[in-house]
Amino acid sequence: MNTAVIQDMLQQHKKRMKLNLAACAGCSLCAESCFLFELHDHDPRYMPSFKVLNSLGKLYRTHGRSTQEQLQGMAEIVWRTCVLCGRCYCPFGIDIPNMIALARDILRAQGIAGVYPHSIGEPDDAQGE
Numbered sequence: 001m002n003t004a005v006i007q008d009m010l011q012q013h014k015k016r017m018k019l020n021l022a023a024c025a026g027c028s029l030c031a032e033s034c035f036l037f038e039l040h041d042h043d044p045r046y047m048p049s050f051k052v053l054n055s056l057g058k059l060y061r062t063h064g065r066s067t068q069e070q071l072q073g074m075a076e077i078v079w080r081t082c083v084l085c086g087r088c089y090c091p092f093g094i095d096i097p098n099m100i101a102l103a104r105d106i107l108r109a110q111g112i113a114g115v116y117p118h119s120i121g122e123p124d125d126a127q128g129e
């Protein structure tokens with residue numbers, strides 16, 4: 001793990017991303033526009049704001065000083081619970097997919113990648129639940 005690389009990537013997007021993170025009021029209005037949130041019976045882990053706050057948000061809060069285990073946990077979130085479809089809508093103009101994509105880029109730069117939901121049978125499995 002290379003913390004300096006993470007910090008550098010965070011720094012490059014700091015102004016816009018920090019603004020977005022600060023603007024998120026946690027209102028959950030974006031939740032119902034995420035089809036994965038709908039498919040998983042409104043499991044809060046699929047709320048777009050949850051995904052962002054617990055990945056990119058966490059990276060900024062810890063100044064990029066996350067453990068390998070924490071980074072793996074973020075990979076689970078940004079790959080397994082989001083497909084970057086861009087359907088989520090935030091009335092405050094927060095671009096959720098863009099933030100999740102940055103979290104993925106940062107993790108990839110650390111040699112970490114996750115599994116897409118459709119590659120393990122979701123969301124079709126969830127549909128059948």
Ligand code: SF4
Pocket residue numbers: 023024025026027028029030031048049089090091092093094096
């Ligand atoms: S991203 Fe937007 S809609 Fe979603 S919780 Fe934050 S402020 Fe509300």
Ligand code: SF4
Pocket residue numbers: 033034035036037047048051081082083084085086087088096097
């Ligand atoms: S981009 Fe991710 S969070 Fe937004 S609607 Fe698609 S799967 Fe849900």
